[in-house]
Structures are given as structure tokens and as C-alpha cells.
Amino acid sequence: MDTNMKTFSFSTARKIIFGLGAVKQLSEELQNLGAKNIAIITDTVIGQSEILDKVVTQLREGGFKYTVWDKAETEPSVAGGEAAIEFTRKGNFDGVIGVGGGSVLDNAKVSALSITNAGTLSDWLKKTFQNPPAPLVLMPTTAGTGSEVSNAVAFSTPQGKAVLFSSLMYPSLALVDPEFTMTTPATVTANAGVDTFCNGMEAFVSLNATPITDAFALQTMQLVADNLREAYACGDNIEARKNMSLAALLGGLAFGTAGTVLGHACAYAYSYPATSIHLPHGYAVAITTPYTMEYNAIANQTKYATIAKILGEPVEEMSLRDAAFQSALSFKKLLYDLDIPASIRTTGVTKDMISTIAQNVFQSPAHVARNPRKVTEKGMVRLFENAYEGKLDCEQ
Amino acid sequence: MKAFPFATAKKIIFGRGSVQQLSDELKILCSGKIAIITDEIISKAGPLDTVKNVLHGAGLEYDIWDKSKSEPSIESAEAAIQFVRDGNYSAIVGLGGGSVIDTAKAVAVALTNPGSLSDWVKQGFTNPLGPLVLMPTTAGTGSEVSNAGVFATAESKYALYSPLMYPDIALVDPDFTRLIPAHITANTGIDALCHALEAYVSLKSTTITDALALQAMKLIPDNLRAAYACGDNMEARTNMSLAALLAGMAFGNAGTVIGHACGYAYVSPSTKFHFPHGYSIAITMPYVLEYNAIANMEKHATIAALLGESIEGLSLRDAAISSAIAFKKLLADLDFPSSIKEVGVTKDMLPDIAKNVFKSTTHVARNPRKITEEAMVKLFEKAYEGKLDCE
Structure with missing residues (x-):
């Protein structure tokens, strides 16, 4: 390993609980956190599902007060986040539970912040908040974003995506019950699953990668390579879901510290005013990733060869260079199996949009x-043309 | 696979020279005097001087307690607790091998909880720890990211465990291990492998x-x-x-x-x-x-x-x-x-x-x-x- 390894830091949720039926530990954990009057942040789909019943049952049996807010939007806007904050401040809550996909969890994070901080989400995007959030439990219902262990939220604005990061924003508890994902539809399973792979892979090749995040990223990619096709083919396969x-x-543990790279910047680049294209997050990442992999491969051939191997390619016989490029081909096979197109033409992108989209990549400077x-503009134009x-x- | 929990130090900072970040981190954690828990060997060696310089440079006040024993006894940890209770400290820094780190954990419990170490070993404690930074000087125990402390009595070893006992910061600066004698390098390194x-x-x-x-x-x-x-x-x-x-x-x-x-x-x-x-x-x-x-x-x-x-x-x-x-x-x-x-x-x-x-x-x-x-x-x-x- 590199002698000049730079100083790095690592943080995550204060506590993680993972497993089938983990929801049954919710009431005990809330007691430990000292919360009594709880805001449940979710969306209308989850709000009408058995998942919410399970959560509410825990709170009722534990004798907690709670109110449900089910108005979280997908790919939430800043205005949507402000609405969650307004609800929270009116209710005099001392704890927050987020139950849902990445968008819901992002709303729950700002809701918990609004209990302990003055100001609005727009204020915090300009000048960050000062106090740690109120007790916050995040329960994902899709297997994808890893947002339950990260310290970031993303909200869309008319200009693009606004991201709020803070070392204070880690939740008190990430409670992951794979049973919650059993009813996720196949297309969402595919999009979220590919997003998971990309979170792991981008953290792995990130210049901010550390030996700790590498350990998590490698496991992430291996699990997706071995299980996503099966979870997509048959959603009842509980082993694959788990x-x-x-x-x-x-993946969240990895990218929460190492960050994601060009793949995410390219995905964000589609949703700007000039295109008026609004793709689901995982989907936007997925369709561009073979091309970002090909672009990046020569920058770290060893790591891209490892990715190819994890994706099941027989790289032992290949040169390091060919093995690295094989990763992009292999990822395309995964997209094919998941019925995700590997061309952005199918999403309504037209040729004249490409130069704008290429420029938009630079709107994600981190x-x-x-x-x-x-990253060069010329390189990006070529990438999106491919x-x-x-x-x-x-x-060829 | 049953439901499983995972937790660790709230923040981990690793790297050569990372000790320089100690003062910034302490300023976020507390605003008062700091108690440094260490042992006599460390207090005569480089790591303590480095830590003192960093705290001096940032204008932070501190006192040093350097009587930690290797394989610490409950009595030795109680002495550290008494030292901290006699002063008015707002944060604890543990600097040393596994024994020092374990003692520092018990001391941070004492900042926010009544009772003695023997009580806590029997009945646990209820309040989260006072601000705690752990800085290992050996490459072995990993105690800086665990929620346990082990203390010896004449008959046996006692472990104090609690989900509340994770430190705020594990700060690992490999430069601190430079002067460790070969046989201790071997003992502590093989301990890490066994872990x-x-x-x-x-x-x-x-x-x-x-x-x-x-x-x-x-x-x-x-x-x-x-x-x-x-x-x-x-x-x-x-x-x-x-x-x-x-x-x-x-x-x-x-x-x-x-x-x-x-x-x-x-x-x-x-x-x-x-x-x-x-x-x-x-x-x-x-x-x-x-x-x-x-x-x-x-x-x-x-x-x-x-x-x-x-x-x-x-x-x-x-x-x-x-x-x-x-x-x-x-x-x-x-x-x-x-x-x-x-x-x-x-x-x-x-x-x-x-x-x-x-x-x-x-x-x-x-x-x-x-x-x-x-x-x-x-x-x-x-x-x-x-x-x-x-x-």
C-alpha cells in the first residue's frame, strides 16, 4: 500500500441494525434515543402499504405519540423539503423516522434538522446549520440509495440538483429490514440495484477512496453481481432481496465517505432546464455508466480489472489494459439482462442536447x-455521443 | 441471517501526522480543560510531547495523569477516575496502548455518571460518555474503536461493555508507533491478527x-x-x-x-x-x-x-x-x-x-x-x- 497514504477520516450512522424482521427492534431503540413524540416521514405509496402498518404497530405498542406525513415527492424539490420542515415544526416533535426510498430519507433528514436548528432548507443550502439533528431513525424501503448511512441530501431546484453535506447529518440509527423491499416493483429493483453497484464502484475508484471504503465497496459490488439479476427476475427471492x-x-458506507465520481455527475447532467428530461436517479446513472467506465478505465487499470472480475469476466488470461476495458462491456451485459437500454436515445435525448449535457457535468465540481x-469538455462530448x-x- | 447491529467510533481519523487535527476536533467537542490519560512510558516519549505541542499551539488547557498500568486493575482505573472528578474537565484524551485506552474510557464514563467502576461492571451505567478522543500508540488492540474496557482483578479479568461506550473520535497516527520495541511490535501486531x-x-x-x-x-x-x-x-x-x-x-x-x-x-x-x-x-x-x-x-x-x-x-x-x-x-x-x-x-x-x-x-x-x-x-x-x- 502507498507509503504516502494521506490522512483520511471515516464516519457513518451512529448505529446500524440489519436483518429480516429488524423493524421489531424499533420501539426499544426509540426508547434508548429518548424520543417520545415522533414525526414519521414517508410518501403516499408507502403510506398505504403494510410497511407503514408495521412501523406504526411498533410505535403504538411502545406507547409513543406519532403523526404521519406522507407527502414526500420522488426526486424532492427544495419546496418539498420546506413543506416537511413546516409540518415538523408545527407538531412539536422530539424525534423523526424516515420510511421510504432515498427521496423520503432525504426529507426525513431535513425534518430532524429543523427540530434543533433555526432557518429553512434554502438557508442551510447557503450557510450550513450548526446543531446536530434530533434523534433520527432511517428505514429504507428500496435496496439502492444507501442514504440511510450517508451525511448528504439532494434536492432539485429549477437550476439542477442542490446537495447539502454535513458531518453532523449522520442519523442516530439506520434500521434496514430487507422485508420492506419485498414488494418493490421489478423496474425499481433494477434501477435501484444498478445505483447500488455504481455507488460501490464509484467509491472504489474515487480519489477519496480509503482502505476502509475499499473494503465496503468490494463487498457491495460482489453482492450486486451475485444477486441483482435474481432479485429482478423473481422479486419473491428473499435471499437475493436480503x-x-x-x-x-x-455501498452507503463506502460512498458516504469516499464520494461518487463522474458516473453521478453525468447522471445529474441530464436534468437541467435545457433538456427538461427527468429520469429516475438510478436509471440516469445506469444508462451512462458503461461509457464513464470506458472513459475512466485507463486512470486506474488495476481497479477496473478488479471490477471486471467481480462482474464475472474471465480476466486471468487478459492483459491488464484489456481486463480494465472489459469492465464496461460486462456492465453493459448487466444492463441488458435488466432490460435497461444502453443508449440514451431511448430516453428522449436528442443529438443537439449533447453539448449542453456535456457542459452540465461540470456543475457537479466535487x-x-x-x-x-x-474531465474535459471534449472528453464528455465524446462520452455522451457514444x-x-x-x-x-x-x-469494434 | 438474523438481524445484526453494527457500530463503531463516531468518527475515525487515520494517517501519519493526523495528530495535528486533534485541536480542531477538541474545539468542536468541548470548551474547557482537557484531561490527558496516559502512562509513564508514553509521558517520557515523543507522542506526549507532540500532543502537548498541538494543544499549546491551539491555546487549549490540559492536565496530564500518567499513572495508568499495563493490564490495568480496577483500582488503577478508579485512581484515574478520582483524578478527573477532583478537577473540572470537559473532555478526555486517552494516549497509549490498549490499557491506557481502556482506562480513558472508564474515565469518560465518570464525567457523566455517578458511581464507581466496580458498580458499572456489575450494573452498567445510563448516561452517554463525556467527550472522548482515543489515540493508540501501539498497532494492536483496536480498543480505540470498540465499546469495551477490560480490567483485571486478582482472580480474573472483567470487561465493561456498553453501546454507549464508543468514543467520539478514534485518532490513529502511525507515527506514534515508530519507537515501539520489536518484541512489543510483535505482541501487539499478532494481537491484531488474532482479532x-x-x-x-x-x-x-x-x-x-x-x-x-x-x-x-x-x-x-x-x-x-x-x-x-x-x-x-x-x-x-x-x-x-x-x-x-x-x-x-x-x-x-x-x-x-x-x-x-x-x-x-x-x-x-x-x-x-x-x-x-x-x-x-x-x-x-x-x-x-x-x-x-x-x-x-x-x-x-x-x-x-x-x-x-x-x-x-x-x-x-x-x-x-x-x-x-x-x-x-x-x-x-x-x-x-x-x-x-x-x-x-x-x-x-x-x-x-x-x-x-x-x-x-x-x-x-x-x-x-x-x-x-x-x-x-x-x-x-x-x-x-x-x-x-x-x-
């Missing part, structure tokens, strides 16, 4: 700065 | 702890030999510090198994032994690996491969058992004795030592293979002769 939930959690290969044609350079 | 491999085979291991344990086991075999052979090799030292940290995160959640139970078993009124912690576990470990191998052959074969054995072409069973041989080679390279008879254990002590294993009930319960008294007697007989069955 492993995907675990992968999402481990992702670009962590990317293992320097993504448009659905053809990798190495597929 | 990793016991956490890996523990019945409480999870995918999260496996990821950490595997990474630790990858780092240790080559780097420990290199750090022992030449203590100035800062690359090897840095990798050993990192491995100890990763192993600490793993065993802090998965626990250790009968390797540790056997290590503790030597210490009893009947034997009057007081072996250093890493040492007593290491010399028994080959026999523990041979005993446990059949309970999880895949994991033991992986251990063998990571310890450098060439397992290709071997059956899974033979590969698993070869983990014991690989560990013995490492002990030989680090100049450990090859049998417990060389360190004063006599044959008549073996039945007592074998019985003592069962005092560590939680370690025994987590062990991948069920244990019997008869099996333990046989294990210690092999350790006495210094000969594995597979040799």
Missing part, C-alpha cells in the same frame, strides 16, 4: 474533482 | 465485519514481519496501524472466540501467570485454528491463503487445516516460543487452564466449534508439546 439490501447498506481521470449511439469504443 | 481472524470465524460475524476482517488479514502477514524486522519501516508501521484499526472495527462487532478465551485461561490464582495480552493468545492460536478448522473449512482455507500458504491443489479440508501451520510459521518468524512449556506452564496446570476457558462464556458461545473440557485438555496438551496433529 443480499441486495445489504449491498445497498455497504464529483469531477474526485474522479480518477481528469452513449447516444449505444456503442462503446472497445466494441 | 481479525477470530472476528472472521465468529458466529456473530456479518458481511460488514467480514469485509473489515479480510482487509486486516491481507495487510498483516507481510507488514508485521517487515515492521518487526525493521521498526523504521514506516510503510509497514502505517499498514499495521491501519490493520489494527480495521480489526478493531471487526471484532468490536463480531467479538472474538476461543483464541481469546484460551489466552485468558492462563491467568488464574492457581497458575499465577500474568502474560501480556497478545502474547498468551498468540502462542495458543495454532492449536485453536487446528481445532476450529473443520467447523468452517472455507473461512479457514481463506485464512491460510491470506497467511501466505499456497492452497491450490489442496483439498478444502487440507487447506483449512494448513491455516494452523501458516500461523505457526509467522510465530517462528517473530521469535515467539513454539510451545507453552517454554514459558513456564507445567503439565499439572493443564486441567485447570482447560477449565478456565469456560469462564469466558461469551467467547465460547460465539466459537464456530462446540467445545468440551476434554477437547480443551487435548488442545493445551498439544500447545504444551508445541506440536500440531497435522504436522
